[in-house]
Amino acid sequence: MTDFFLFIFLILILSINIFIFMGFIGFFTGAVSGAPFVPTGSKTVEKMIRFANIKASEKVYDLGCGDGRIVFEASRLGANAVGIEISFPVYWFALLRKKIFKEKGEIRRGSLWDVDISDADVIFVYLLPKMMKRFSELKISTLQKGTRIISHGFELPGYTPVEIIAREGSQGRILKYIV
Numbered sequence: 001m002t003d004f005f006l007f008i009f010l011i012l013i014l015s016i017n018i019f020i021f022m023g024f025i026g027f028f029t030g031a032v033s034g035a036p037f038v039p040t041g042s043k044t045v046e047k048m049i050r051f052a053n054i055k056a057s058e059k060v061y062d063l064g065c066g067d068g069r070i071v072f073e074a075s076r077l078g079a080n081a082v083g084i085e086i087s088f089p090v091y092w093f094a095l096l097r098k099k100i101f102k103e104k105g106e107i108r109r110g111s112l113w114d115v116d117i118s119d120a121d122v123i124f125v126y127l128l129p130k131m132m133k134r135f136s137e138l139k140i141s142t143l144q145k146g147t148r149i150i151s152h153g154f155e156l157p158g159y160t161p162v163e164i165i166a167r168e169g170s171q172g173r174i175l176k177y178i179v
């Protein structure tokens with residue numbers, strides 16, 4: 001009996017270690033690519049979703065979707081939501097969340113630079129300034145007129161936000177652009 005409990009205990013410790021290790025890998029893959037995995041807090045997700053004014057069957061992207069929380073929330077409103085995530089462990093974590101909580105929405109593994117987002121009605125981003133600059137240079141011209149971009153924290157260079165929610169706390173502002 002003691003051996004059995006020891007075995008379970010070791011499995012538990014091993015699982016925790018694997019989970020932490022995968023978390024580190026996920027964090028650093030994102031960081032190397034330009035934005036580490038730092039999930040948006042649930043209250044901020046709610047605000048971002050409200051700010052986006054999503055209507056049913058609109059096409060929504062979260063570019064660098066992390067664990068998929070924004071994709072799942074947008075899907076609950078009937079949106080056709082897609083999340084793109086570059087980091088394998090973070091992507092798997094999003095798939096796991098989707099499975100366990102029976103969420104709707106599509107999670108794709110890949111780089112946001114390789115995805116055609118020209119059909120977007122709403123785009124969510126939480127990316128560092130360097131990536132926002134590249135996003136502005138490479139992607140905005142491919143979007144249809146009137147696309148709403150909701151950015152957590154960082155400005156979209158070359159564009160003026162139509163609205164800003166300034167928040168207290170460490171996670172910064174939420175900015176809305178219509179391009």
Ligand SMILES: C[S@@+](CC[C@H](N)C(=O)[O-])C[C@H]1O[C@@H](n2cnc3c(N)ncnc32)[C@H](O)[C@@H]1O
Pocket residue numbers: 026029030031033034035036037038039040062063064065066067069070084085086087090110111112113125126127152
């Ligand atoms: C700050 S997190 C935001 C996660 C999620 N959008 C949220 O608000 O909770 C940025 C995410 O972008 C991912 N990422 C970084 N570079 C990427 C790229 N080129 N293509 C797709 N995802 C990328 C990272 O792995 C990370 O999960």
